[in-house]
Amino acid sequence: MAKVFKIVPTTQKYDWGKIGKTSKVAQYAAAAKIPGFTLDENAPYAELWMGTHPSGPSRLSGSDTTLLEYLSSHQDLIGEKVAERFKEAGATKGNLPFLFKVLAIEKALSIQTHPDKKTAEKLHEAQPNVYKDANHKPEMALALTPFTAMCGFVPLPQIATYLKSTPELSALIPPTISKRFVSIVSSPEAPEAEAKQALKDVFSAVMSAEESLFKAQLERLVQRYEAGQEQEAEKGIKELVLRLNSQFPGDIGVFCAFLLNYVKMNPGEAIFLAAGEPHAYVSGDIMECMATSDNVIRAGLTPKLRDIPNLVSGLTYGAGDARRHMVAPAKFGLAAHTQLYDPPIPEFAVLQVQVPAGETEVHPPIDGPSIAIVTEGQGALEWDGEERLDVSEGDVVFVGAEAGLKIVAGSGGRLTVYRAYVEV
Template sequence: MGTHPNGPSRIISSSGDADIDLGAWVRKNSDSIGTEMEKNKDLSFLFKVLSVKTALSIQAHPNKVLAEKIHREDPKVYKDPNHKPEMAIALTPFQGLCGFRPIKEVAKFLKYIEEFRTAVGGQHVVKLLSSSNCVDQALQKEAMKDCFTGLMNQKKEVIHAQLSSLVNHVTELEKEGKDTSMYEADVLLKVNKEFPGDVGCFAIYFLNVVNLKPGEAMFLRASLPHAYLSGDCIECMACSDNTIRAGLTPKFRDVKLLCEMLDYASLSVAQAKFRPIQRGNVTYYKPDIEDFMVTKVEVPADTTSGILQCIDSASICIVIQGEGQASSCSLVSPLDLNRGFVFFIAANEEVHLTVSSQGMLVFRASYSVKIPSA
C-alpha cells in the first residue's frame, strides 16, 4: 500500500473501477499530503501486511548514503536510491531474527555445538571466544564480524556436511525425548526444512530469536540484520525496495556487501523489541526517523464510534477487525468498512468511525508527526 513504482496502489471510484494509481494522484494533489511530504510530491512510506509461513531471507537495509551508491552502481538490483528502515508489528504470535546476540551467547553456542564451530572456522572461533571475556566493545564487534563473515563465506560442501550432521543429531535427541533447547531446535529444524543445507540455518546462533505477542514490534534500522520466520504482521517502511540478502532465500545474495555493512553490536532480546507509546485506545509506533510512523486505533466492542484524528500528513489505513462506516467533510457519503478494507486519508482531515457492536481495529501509516500529549 503506497506509491512505490514497483507496485503503486490504485484509487477505486465509487463505481468500482480503478481510475488512477495513487502515485499519479499524489503528484497531482501534492497539497493534500502534508507539509513535509509535499516537498517531494510523494508519500515517504510504504505499508504492508505480511503473512509469513516460510522464513523470509536473512537481510539488512542500507542507510541513505549506501543506498545512493549501490543504486548508482547496480540499478537493476537496487532499484531506488532511498534507505529502508522498517517496522514490524505483530498481528498474531510472530517470530523473527533481529540483531546480533550478546557475544557471550554466541560464544556458548560455539563451545557447545561442534558443527557450528567447524562452519565458522577455527581461527575466527578462537578470536571470538577470547574477546567474549573482555570489555572492549570494538574488539567484540570485530570478532563478531570475522566469525559471521567466515560463516557466510564458508565452502558450500562444508556447510552442507556440518548442517546435515547437526540436524541428524538434534533429530535423534528429540526422538529420545532429550532437551534440545541449547540447539534452538525448533528454529533450526524449521529453517532447514524450508531451506535445506542453507548457510542461513547456522545464522540462528548469531542472531536473536525474537518472539512477539500481538501488538509488540521490532524496528529494523539501517544495517541491522534480521529475518522473519513465522506469523502475521503489519509492516511499514521508508518508500524503498532496497534489500541486501545473504541467506534463507532463492533470491540474489550480496554476501560481501552484507557482511561489510552490518552493525555487529550485540543486542538483548528486550533491546530488539520496540516500545510504542500508549494514549488510551490509541498506540503510536514512532521510531526516531522522519519517513513514517504507525498508529493503531482500537474502538472497543462496547463503543459505537471512534475518530481518526486530523494530522499534517496523508495516511493509509487498513481495517484488521470489525465493520462499520467512515465519514468526513470531504466524503459525499460514508464509506462502508470491513475486514481488509484499505482507505486513504488526505492531510489535515478528520475521519469519524461508526462501528458495529464488535468494535474495530485499524492500523494507520503516515509521515512521522507529533504525538498528542498524555
C-alpha cells in the first residue's frame, strides 16, 4: 500500500454529545459515508476517534484490517526514530503515541484531571479495571466552533474574593482553612509551597463536603442567581453556574465554577492541559489530540465513578490566568497556509491547514506518522511526485513517516485540513 491512504474512524455516542446533524462528529461521519454509519437525528454524537487505541481502532478503508495491525507489520510507516523513542508505549508494535479526535459537546464533561506517567502506573497497578493503561494523557483542544471550558485554578486573589462574596461557597469550607487561605493570599512573602497547600486545602474541603451541606447551599445559590441577586464579583460566572446546575442538578462539581478559569474561545484558539491540571469542557466542537491513553480521574459533573482522593492528591495546584494554558499558533516552515500548534510534550503536535480555492500547500517530510482529517471543502493530496489521493469533507487519511505532502484545494472553495503528527 502507498505511504498515504484513507482510514475509517470510529464514532462514539455519549450522552454529553451534540444531537444528530448539529454535531460535527455526525456531519463528518455522514459526509465521508463511513461504512455502517446511519445518521440518527435523536442520537448524541460525541466523539470521532482517529488512531490505534483499542477502544475505538481505525481501520483501513475497504478492509477489516485495523490501523494498529497494519502498522505493526509496516514499521517504515511509523519511522525508525519514532518507533525507538516510543518503544515503551508500543510504537514498535504499531501503536501510535497519539490519539486524534473530534469532540462535539452539548453537555459539560466531568470535572477531571489526567495522571502523570508515574501516577498512571500506580493507578493501573492498583485499579486496572478503572485505570486501564499505565500511560499519561496530556491533551490539547483546538476550537472548531465557539468553545467554552473550565481549565486550571483561577488566580488565588480571585478565590479569596469569592469566599468573601459568596456565602454558599464559604459555607463548604471550615473557617480555619478559609482564614488561613485568605491570610496567605494577602501576604506577598508567602512561600509558593504554602500557597499551593492552602489552595489544596480549600479545593479538598469543597469537593469533600457532606452531600446534605453542599446540596442545600447549591440550592440557595441557584435561587439567589435566578432572582438576580448576584454580587458584582459573581457576574462573570452566573451563567456558568446556572448552566451546570441545569445539566447536573445538585452536583458538587457546580462549585468548581468558582475555582477554575472559565474560558470562551473562538475557532482557531487552543488550550493545552498537562498532567495534574483540573478541567472540564463545557460546550462546542473541537479537535482534540492526546497521548494514547484512557486515564481520567473524575470528581464531579458525571454519573461515572468519582475518585476524589486521587484527583485531589494528583493536582499540581498551579493557579493563574487561563492564558497560561493557551497554545499560540506558529509558522510551519515555509508553508503559507498552515498554523502549527505545538504543546510542550513529545507525543504530538497539530497543524491547521487552510488552502484557498485553487491553490496548493507543501509540507516537507516529517520523521514520524500523522493522521489528517478534512473538515471543509475538497481537493487532493499528492506525494512522491506521482501519487495522488482525492479527498473531501469527513475523509480521514494516514500519512506515513518521511512522506512529503502537497495539499491541493479544489476550485469550489477553501480546503481545511487538521493534521496531527509526532516527530522526534
